[in-house]
Amino acid sequence: MLEKYQTLLNPIYDFLQCETPDAWVTEAIKPENLHLLLLDHMHCELKAAQSAAFLIRKYAIDDKSARGLLAWLKPYEDFVYRGVGDGQFSEGKNALVGELQAKEGDDLNQDILDKMVRLIKEELHHFEQVLAIIQQRDFSIEPSAASRYAASMIKHVRTYEPAALIDKLIIGAFIEARSCERFAKLAPFLNEELAKFYISLLRSEARHYQDYIALASDVAAQTDPIRFNVEERIAFFAEVEAQLILTDDANFKFHSGVPLA
DSSP states (O other): OOOHHHHHHHHHHHSSSSSSHHHHHHTTTGGGHHHHHHHHHHHHHHHHHHHHHHHHHHHBOHHHHHHHHHHHHHHHHHHHHHHOOOSHHHHHHHHTGOOOOOTOOEEEEHHHHHHHHHHHHHHHHHHHHHHHHHHHHHOOOHHHHHOOHHHHHTTTOOSTHHHHHHHHHHHHHHHHHHHHHHHHGGGGSSSSSHHHHHTTTTTHHHHHHHHHHHHHHHHHHHOOOTTOOHHHHHHHHHHHHHHHHHHHEESOOOOOOOOOO
């Protein structure tokens, strides 16, 4: 099923320090956990879009464009967090994109804007796809408590720039790479519909992780690539991320560690 994707997946396996433990896969494919898995996946897609929007707002655009970007995400946030709307978001959802303007004076701002806007569009599309699967199964839409995964990595973000931006981009890369790896882990054990869906996500998630790393490298190159060594920070976060994946975790999530018995 996944043979033709090995060329795409091999760099992911090289980037990550470990594979998902079998114990997580065993827990994830239990029929009684399908609702929880899909629900958390849906929340993860929205959080990925929000994280990309934060990077754009903080580093790449002016205040007017930032307000427009927040308005773009608001219907999704209203639906998930406040129960507003029916889950239909297609009308005019891409109209805003051309109105966002990068800050002048730095070509990197435009690159951040271009890559992160594409990521947001794709993550919101994936959000809608997962939501449709949830609704088809008459599963409820519920809040999802934050997992330790991203929060634990964010604790290690340095507090000065551009180191903070580099770290945030590297964390984004690990989240996307782990998502890609888990989609591939799950696909062989799911029914045909879900397996095809998760396989369809592999290319975009793999590209997202590459975009994050490319941006981190560009930020470092523009300032001081020796002082802000991207490879050293990748190695550091690889260890942090692997520990989160390989250690016991009481809260089963899409990016959680080894489930407690």
